[in-house]
Amino acid sequence: MAGTPAMLKKLxxxxxxxxxxxxxxxxxxxxxxxxxxxxxxxxxxxxxxxIELVEADDAARAPAQTTVIMLGDLVDRGPASAGxxxxxxxxxxxxxxxxxxxxxxxxxLSSFTNDNVLRHFLRFGGRExxxxxxxxxxxxxxxxxxxxxxxxxxxxxxxxxxxxxxMENMIRIGDYVFVHAGIRPGVALDEQxxxxxxxxxxxxxxxxxxRDFAVVHGHTITPAPEVTPMRIGIDTGAYASGQLTAIGLxxxxxxxxxxxxxxxxxPGPG
Numbered sequence: 001m002a003g004t005p006a007m008l009k010k011l012x013x014x015x016x017x018x019x020x021x022x023x024x025x026x027x028x029x030x031x032x033x034x035x036x037x038x039x040x041x042x043x044x045x046x047x048x049x050x051i052e053l054v055e056a057d058d059a060a061r062a063p064a065q066t067t068v069i070m071l072g073d074l075v076d077r078g079p080a081s082a083g084x085x086x087x088x089x090x091x092x093x094x095x096x097x098x099x100x101x102x103x104x105x106x107x108x109l110s111s112f113t114n115d116n117v118l119r120h121f122l123r124f125g126g127r128e129x130x131x132x133x134x135x136x137x138x139x140x141x142x143x144x145x146x147x148x149x150x151x152x153x154x155x156x157x158x159x160x161x162x163x164x165x166x167m168e169n170m171i172r173i174g175d176y177v178f179v180h181a182g183i184r185p186g187v188a189l190d191e192q193x194x195x196x197x198x199x200x201x202x203x204x205x206x207x208x209x210x211r212d213f214a215v216v217h218g219h220t221i222t223p224a225p226e227v228t229p230m231r232i233g234i235d236t237g238a239y240a241s242g243q244l245t246a247i248g249l250x251x252x253x254x255x256x257x258x259x260x261x262x263x264x265x266x267p268g269p270g
Contacts, residue, residue, distance in 0.1 A: 025229065025252040026175030026214040033064040034173055035257070036232075037246040038071055039102065039218040041239035042078025042128055047087045049259045050244050057248060057257060064250065068095065069171055071218040071234070072102025072180035072198070075164075076125030078239040082132040085160050101167035102180040102219065103198040109164055112152055115145050125239075130156075169197050175212070176249060181219035185209055205233075216247065225256055 028034055035054050040047050058066050074088055075081035091097050104121075108129060111118035118126075130140060130148075133155045143151060170192065171178040177189065182204030184196045196204075201220055211230060218235035225245050226233040236258070238244035246257040 023210075023212075027252045028174045028176065028249045030251070031065055032173065033058065033061065033066045033248065033250040034069060034176070035066070035246050035248050036069045036071055036178055036216045036234065038234035038236060038244060039073035039221075039238060040070070040078070040084050040244060041073055041076055041104070041125065042081040042084055042132065043238050043242075043244065044078075044080035044083030044087060046238050046242065046244040046259045047074075047084050050246060050257070051087065051091055053257050053259065054246060061250075066096065067173065068097040069178050069216075070097065070099045071178065071216070072100040072167070073104045073218060073235075074099075074102070075108055075129045076104040076121075077128060078125075079128055080132050081129040082160070085163060089159075089163055098171055099163075099167045100171065100178065100180050101164065101169065101198065105164045105167060106198055109161065112149055112161075115149075118145055118149065169194050172213070175214060176216055177213050178216045180217060182217050183215060205231075216249075225258075227254065227256075 037050060054068060070088060074084045088097070088099065104125065107117055107121040108126065111121040111126065127140065130152065131137060135151055135155050139151060140148070170189070177183070179197045181198050182200045183189070183192055184200060185203060185207040205220060214230045214232060216232045218233070220233060221235050221237040222233055223236070225236060225247070232247055234245040234247055236243045236245045242260060244259045248255045248257060
């Protein structure tokens with residue numbers, strides 16, 4: 001029997017008021033596992049610890065196709081950037097590791113030829129980076145900018161420069177997008193500007209518009225990891241806090257891994 005007009009109207013109202021079905025949680029493709037590691041910033045001690053933690057965690061789980069993603073800013077601020085680069089390169093020879101270029105790698109690379117960038121680089125942790133290579137404090141303090149660039153070209157291995165220059169800008173695996181800083185809201189992934197991927201903060205962090213992928217990033221320091229359905233921030237200021245954070249992802253599961261090393265004074269913001 002057909003319903004009355006009043007009954008049909010009531011049914012339509014109930015259907016319209018019903019909440020939309022919840023979107024499925026983001027996931028990693030079946031058979032894969034991903035670890036993403038936040039900003040290391042020259043803490044080779046924490047990098048070595050994290051390698052051990054990730055290897056142990058991966059070995060304790062069922063076999064999978066595992067990818068490790070370094071979210072960028074391996075260099076600057078901490079005392080052992082050259083050591084971090086060496087550890088990262090070595091790890092990549094033993095398993096699948098992908099590397100994103102952060103704003104600090106960008107500054108480091110540009111500082112070889114751009115005086116203005118070199119000044120900025122040195123103010124925000126670049127001095128510590130250069131002194132982790134065979135450049136003495138006496139040499140550093142007695143050079144002009146031009147002489148320092150010549151010294152950098154002589155003492156920083158070309159393999160390290162090539163390693164940083166080859167770093168990626170964005171990685172997508174399943175429903176997850178991995179970038180250093182974030183993405184520009186309202187811009188398609190294939191139209192994102194590299195500067196935003198490495199430098200953006202407020203516009204991305206404050207954006208609550210829906211999307212069909214989750215973003216995993218570093219760049220912006222928080223006291224603890226920020227884990228929400230569609231955004232995961234894992235820069236916990238390792239260079240000063242001693243806490244280097246990683247997140248493991250498999251299927252729709254997520255889990256955090258963190259070091260707890262020695263704290264150090266901060267060279268400066270940025």
